[in-house]
Amino acid sequence: QITLKESGPTLVKPTQTLTLTCTFSGFSLSANGVGVGWIRQPPGKALEWLALIYWNDDKRYSPSLKNGLTVIKDASKNQVVLIMTNVDPVDTATYYCAHETATVPRAFHFWGQGTMVIVSS
Amino acid sequence: DIQMTQSPSSLSASVGDRVTITCRASQNIDNYLNWYQQKPGTAPRLLIHAASTSQSGVPSRFSGSGSGTDFTLIISSLQPEDFATYYCQQSYSMPRTFGQGTKVEIK
Numbered sequence: 001q002i003t004l005k006e007s008g009p010t011l012v013k014p015t016q017t018l019t020l021t022c023t024f025s026g027f028s029l030s031a032n033g034v035g036v037g038w039i040r041q042p043p044g045k046a047l048e049w050l051a052l053i054y055w056n057d058d059k060r061y062s063p064s065l066k067n068g069l070t071v072i073k074d075a076s077k078n079q080v081v082l083i084m085t086n087v088d089p090v091d092t093a094t095y096y097c098a099h100e101t102a103t104v105p106r107a108f109h110f111w112g113q114g115t116m117v118i119v120s121s
Numbered sequence: 122d123i124q125m126t127q128s129p130s131s132l133s134a135s136v137g138d139r140v141t142i143t144c145r146a147s148q149n150i151d152n153y154l155n156w157y158q159q160k161p162g163t164a165p166r167l168l169i170h171a172a173s174t175s176q177s178g179v180p181s182r183f184s185g186s187g188s189g190t191d192f193t194l195i196i197s198s199l200q201p202e203d204f205a206t207y208y209c210q211q212s213y214s215m216p217r218t219f220g221q222g223t224k225v226e227i228k
Binding site for chain 2: 037048049052061062063100104105106108113114
């Protein structure tokens with residue numbers, strides 16, 4: 001059974017750095033083809049893809065946020081970390097991590113419950 | 122980036138109605154198209170991947186079709202538990218992109 005869970009601060013001040021952790025079970029991020037993605041959703045708005053990291057440490061980022069995002073993995077701890085620098089109130093959102101299938105065509109089959117982050121002074 | 126455009130943005134329907142949601146990609150994505158259902162306060166749930174392959178446990182009233190740039194999600198007979206927001210998403214290339222969502226409301 002695959003599960004994912006996001007954790008991190010609920011409230012962050014503008015210009016600070018946001019660090020979110022995705023802890024997962026039921027799969028290995030060392031297994032060929034597997035990926036973990038981050039997606040966010042501002043209140044009342046649509047889903048927005050942020051980043052993906054693959055089993056081979058290939059990392060992909062949203063072009064609109066690329067300069068402020070870093071994603072890293074610790075396969076031994078079954079964790080993926082998203083780091084977002086210089087946050088702004090527009091970054092207020094629920095942040096999800098999700099497992100992307102190893103087989104093509106890919107999809108986000110399993111999602112965490114999400115963690116709400118408020119950016120406010 | 123590949124833009125995904127859903128229509129309509131929202132719709133009102135009654136239980137038992139047939140509902141059709143469309144998703145158009147700004148360029149060819151073959152069948153690299155996924156559909157998700159999201160209910161308020163919960164994470165999205167994958168309904169259909171590869172344009173037409175239903176996930177295990179998804180009721181048969183949900184079906185997907187299309188290829189290339191035009192895709193459709195059909196709910197053949199709307200049930201009370203189907204009132205939600207539906208998103209399409211392409212996995213053809215990076216960056217992954219979602220449609221803006223279609224909210225299905227009770228008429």
